[in-house]
Every structure is written in structure tokens, then in C-alpha cells.
Amino acid sequence: MKKYLISFIIFSITSGAIAHAPADSSGNQVASKEPVTAAAPTEQGYFDFLRMLHAEQPKKSGHLLGRLARPSKDLGEHKISEYDTYLKIYFPNAHSDHVQRFMIESFVDQEKWDEAELALLKFVYLYPNSALKKTVIENGYVLLEEEEYYQSDRDKLVTLLQEAPRSGEIQNRYFKFLSAVHGLRDPKLKPLFKREAWEYLRLYSHLPRASKALMGLAGVDLSNGAHHSALMIYEKLMTMYSTSREFASALFQSGKLKQEQFGEYNEATANFRQFLKQFPEHRFVAEAQYRIAAIADQNFNDWTTAIGEYEKVVTQHPTNVYTIPSLLRAGEIQATKLRQEEEAIATYNRIASEYPDSTVQVTKALQRAGKLYEKSKEYEEAIAQYMVVHEKYPGTEGALVSLEKCAFIYEKKIKRKDKAVEKLNIIVKEYPGTKKAKKAAKRIKKLNK
Numbered sequence: 001m002k003k004y005l006i007s008f009i010i011f012s013i014t015s016g017a018i019a020h021a022p023a024d025s026s027g028n029q030v031a032s033k034e035p036v037t038a039a040a041p042t043e044q045g046y047f048d049f050l051r052m053l054h055a056e057q058p059k060k061s062g063h064l065l066g067r068l069a070r071p072s073k074d075l076g077e078h079k080i081s082e083y084d085t086y087l088k089i090y091f092p093n094a095h096s097d098h099v100q101r102f103m104i105e106s107f108v109d110q111e112k113w114d115e116a117e118l119a120l121l122k123f124v125y126l127y128p129n130s131a132l133k134k135t136v137i138e139n140g141y142v143l144l145e146e147e148e149y150y151q152s153d154r155d156k157l158v159t160l161l162q163e164a165p166r167s168g169e170i171q172n173r174y175f176k177f178l179s180a181v182h183g184l185r186d187p188k189l190k191p192l193f194k195r196e197a198w199e200y201l202r203l204y205s206h207l208p209r210a211s212k213a214l215m216g217l218a219g220v221d222l223s224n225g226a227h228h229s230a231l232m233i234y235e236k237l238m239t240m241y242s243t244s245r246e247f248a249s250a251l252f253q254s255g256k257l258k259q260e261q262f263g264e265y266n267e268a269t270a271n272f273r274q275f276l277k278q279f280p281e282h283r284f285v286a287e288a289q290y291r292i293a294a295i296a297d298q299n300f301n302d303w304t305t306a307i308g309e310y311e312k313v314v315t316q317h318p319t320n321v322y323t324i325p326s327l328l329r330a331g332e333i334q335a336t337k338l339r340q341e342e343e344a345i346a347t348y349n350r351i352a353s354e355y356p357d358s359t360v361q362v363t364k365a366l367q368r369a370g371k372l373y374e375k376s377k378e379y380e381e382a383i384a385q386y387m388v389v390h391e392k393y394p395g396t397e398g399a400l401v402s403l404e405k406c407a408f409i410y411e412k413k414i415k416r417k418d419k420a421v422e423k424l425n426i427i428v429k430e431y432p433g434t435k436k437a438k439k440a441a442k443r444i445k446k447l448n449k
Contacts, residue, residue, distance in 0.1 A: 046086060047095040053079055054102045076110045091203075092170050097123065097130035104136065113149040114188045117157065118181060118196070124164040125177035137161055153184055171204045175213070182216050190220050211237050211244035218253070227261040248279045252288060259291060265299045286317035290326060297329065303337045306330075318354075324361045327351050331365065335372055345369045352388065363389050363398030370405065379413050390426075400436055403427050407443070417447045 058075050083099050083106070090096055100123045107116035120140045127133060144150045144157055160180050165173050178200055181193050197213045204210060214237045221230035234250040234257075241247065255271030258264040272288040279285065293309030296302045310326035317323060327347055335344035348365035356362060366389050373382035386402035393399050403423050411420035424447075427440040 043090060043094045046089075047098070050082060050086060050095075050099060050102065053082060054106070076106060079106045092126060097127040097132055100127065101132055101136055104140075108143065113147060114186075114192060116143065117150065118189065118192045121157075121160060121164075121180060122177055122196070124161055125173050125180070126170065128164065128166045128173070153186060156184060171207055171209075174200055174204070175209045178213060178216065190224065194220055205240075208244065211241040211246040211250075214241070215246050215249065218250075222253075227257055231257045231262075248275065248282050249284075251275050251278075252282075252284050255288070255291065259295060263299075265295045269295050286313060286320040286322050289313045289316065290322040293326065293329075297333065303333050307333055307338075324351060324355055324358055328361065328365060328368075331368065335368070341372050341376060345372055352392075356392065359393050359396060359398070363393060363396070363402075367398070367402060367405075370402070374409070374413075377413075379409050383409055395430060400427065400431055404436070404440075407440075411447065421447050 056075065056079075058073070080103065083103050086099050087096055100119065104116055104119040104123060107113075107119055120136070120143070123130075123136050124133070124140070130136075140161060141158070144154050150157060164180075165176055178193070178197055181189055181196065194217060197217050200213050201210055214233050218230045218233040218237075221227075221233065231254060234254045237244070237250045238247055238254070251271055252275050255268045255275065258271065259268035269292055272292050275282070275288050276285055289309065290313050293306050293313060296309055297306035307330050310330045313320070313326040314323050327350060331344045331347035331351075334340040334347060348369040351358070351365040352362045366385050370382045370385035373379070373385060383406050386405050389396075389402040390399040403426055407420045407423040407427075410416045410423065421444050424440040424444050428437050428444070431437045
């Protein structure tokens with residue numbers, strides 16, 4: 001629009017100069033030697049035009065189409081483009097608050113409720129001292145109350161309008177506006193959040209919070225499955241804002257993407273090792289160590305290295321959520337890949353002794369140890385492992401399965417029917433009314449014949 005106005009003014013002035021140029025002796029006009037200078041359009045002129053444009057209503061086609069005639073649909077989009085252009089030039093000064101109000105009203109006219117919501121919040125956060133604020137907020141309350149689109153988030157939106165900052169520097173209020181939009185967790189607002197976040201970065205990329213805006217953008221891309229662009233945003237953050245607080249998270253997330261989405265396992269491992277070195281107290285350190293172990297294990301088949309890396313998780317982060325899975329996997333590698341059955345049994349028993357409150361994991365570990373003893377035909381030792389589950393966690397599904405295994409070994413392997421019946425009777429007694437109890441009772445009858 002700015003170029004259009006300049007071209008229009010130049011054309012008008014140039015045309016006027018030719019029309020009034022001096023004539024020669026034959027009456028022909030000659031070009032003036034006076035230089036012609038075009039006047040730049042003023043902000044007031046631009047705003048006056050926007051005010052006129054905002055009042056403009058869609059026109060119907062002049063063609064003789066009878067009932068087929070419809071109002072033009074392009075005016076609404078044209079209005080928004082003009083308002084946006086003005087704001088890119090003059091924000092946050094001049095008549096920016098008036099133009100932002102035009103934005104709200106135009107989106108409402110077009111029934112673009114998500115855009116109207118965003119424009120309303122933007123006005124309240126960015127123009128707290130505007131003379132229009134009271135009217136805009138009052139109209140906003142009516143909009144939120146009457147329009148069904150806002151039903152699910154109505155209370156949140158009202159709270160945001162009421163608690164929007166009334167002072168502070170514009171860049172801080174803009175960031176709070178971004179945070180408010182992001183906090184709504186509305187999928188329909190994701191593309192609008194991205195647009196506003198990029199605009200914030202265009203205006204304030206030199207400020208510390210720019211790195212937070214980048215993290216928000218990367219998060220939206222991740223949720224949309226745009227993994228490559230998310231990775232590039234993390235790389236941008238690490239390159240441009242290497243001293244920011246967000247650097248650690250960006251480094252960790254880059255490693256995850258390289259591992260999970262792009263199969264760049266060496267690069268992912270390098271990211272995680274750098275992360276552990278630079279941020280040893282970060283909340284993601286245990287997961288980073290676990291991922292290093294998992295890459296060595298699952299992608300490189302480097303079993304010895306994998307066990308060593310899993311052991312680091314256990315010793316350095318003994319209470320972390322990744323600790324028991326590390327021990328379980330280490331035991332599995334020892335048993336199935338390295339053929340170190342005794343070491344695997346020791347690892348499984350370590351879980352039982354060090355994490356007795358983790359019922360499901362302990363049960364799994366003890367049953368795996370029992371299977372290893374069965375495989376080597378050490379049946380008494382296998383039964384001992386299974387019975388620990390029953391003794392420590394009676395009444396659980398794991399205890400029931402362990403009792404069944406003991407009964408099977410006594411009957412089929414050791415040939416001790418009396419002991420098999422003994423274990424089956426425990427099932428009948430401790431799990432009355434279950435299918436397993438009924439099955440055990442039938443088996444007892446058969447064994448007693």
C-alpha cells in the first residue's frame with residue numbers, strides 16, 4: 001500500500017507539472033527545468049484511508065445476474081492486508097491501537113473467530129493505555145459470551161483479559177501475549193501463535209527472550225510433526241543464543257530428533273555427551289545418559305559399551321525413572337547377547353534387593369532369573385526365584401504366575417506331584433473364584449488320581 005500511495009502521488013505531481021509547464025513561441029509545452037519532487041505519504045493520510053476502508057461494505061456485482069448476484073468476498077482479506085501493512089510500518093505508535101481494533105472487528109465480520117480471539121488479546125496486552133481499551137474490552141466480553149466458538153475457553157479468555165499487564169515495556173508485554181496464546185493449548189491457535197512468534201522475533205530478536213520464542217516455535221513444529229524445521233530452529237537457537245538458558249533444552253531436543261527421526265546416531269550421541277558435560281545438573285541428564293546407552297545397544301549392537309552406559313544411569317541416578325529399565329535391559333543383554341547367565345541373574349536379583357517397592361519390575365526381574373535357571377536345568381534354584389515373588393508380593397498377578405511355574409516344574413521336571421499339588425492348593429486358596437483357581441483345582445484332581 002505504501003508503494004501504491006507513493007506511485008499515485010508521483011503520478012499526480014508529474015501530471016500536474018506537465019500540465020503547467022511553460023510553452024515555447026509556437027505554443028508547445030516544454031519540459032520545465034525545475035526539479036519535480038514527490039511528497040512522501042503521511043501517517044495521517046494512511047490512517048484516514050484505513051478509516052474509510054474500514055467503513056467500506058462489500059459491494060454486489062454490477063452484472064445482470066439477477067438472484068445469482070453476491071457481495072464481493074475479497075474486501076475482508078484486503079482490509080486485513082492493509083491493516084497488517086500499516087502495523088508493520090508504524091507499530092506500536094501513531095494510530096496502531098485504532099488499526100488493531102479494526103483488525104478485531106474485521107475478523108468478527110468474517111466470522112474468523114480464532115483470528116478475532118488473537119487480535120483481541122493482542123490489543124489488550126499491547127495497548128493498555130489506549131483510549132479505546134474500555135470499549136474494546138467491553139465488546140470483547142460480549143463477543144466471548146455470545147459466540148459459541150469460545151465456550152470451552154471462555155473462562156480462561158476472560159481471565160486473560162482481566163489480568164493482562166497494564167504497564168511495562170512493549171517487548172515484555174508482547175512476550176506475555178505470546179505466552180498467553182501458547183498457554184491456551186488450542187490447536188486452532190497454533191499457526192497464529194507461529195505467525196506472532198516470528199513477528200516478535202522480527203522486532204525483538206536482539207532481546208534475551210527471543211530464545212524462549214524460538215523454543216515455543218520449535219515445540220509447535222514438533223507437535224505438528226514438522227521435525228526438520230524444529231531441528232533447524234534448535235540449531236538457530238544454539239548458534240545465535242549460545243549463552244541463553246534455553247541452550248540446554250535445545251541441545252537435548254536436537255539429540256532426540258537426530259536419534260528418533262533422522263537416524264543420525266553418532267551426531268545424537270555427540271549432542272547427549274555435550275549436554276552431560278555442560279549441564280550435569282539438568283533435569284534431563286538421566287534421560288540423556290539412558291539414550292546414549294540405548295543407541296549403543298539398539299543401533300550399534302555394541303553390547304559391552306551399552307552395559308557400561310546403562311550402569312552409569314544406575315550409579316549416577318539411582319532413583320530415576322530410567323534406572324530400573326536400565327538394569328532390566330542390562331540383564332537381558334547379559335543373558336541373550338553375551339551369554340553371561342550368572343551375571344544376568346545377579347543383575348535381576350539386584351533389582352529385587354535395591355528396589356523392593358517396584359512390584360511390577362521386581363516381579364519381571366525375578367521371573368527372568370527363574371527362566372535362566374530353568375534353561376540351565378537348575379530347577380530348585382528356579383523355584384526359589386519364583387517363590388520370592390509369592391513371598392514378597394502375595395495376591396498379585398505376578399505371584400499367581402510364579403506359583404503356576406513352580407507347579408509346572410514340580411510336576412513335569414522334578415516329578416514331585418505332591419509338591420505340585422501343594423503349589424496348586426495355594427492358588428485355589430489365595431485366588432478363589434478365578435479361572436486360574438478353577439484350572440488349578442481340576443489339575444489337583446487329576447494329579448491325585
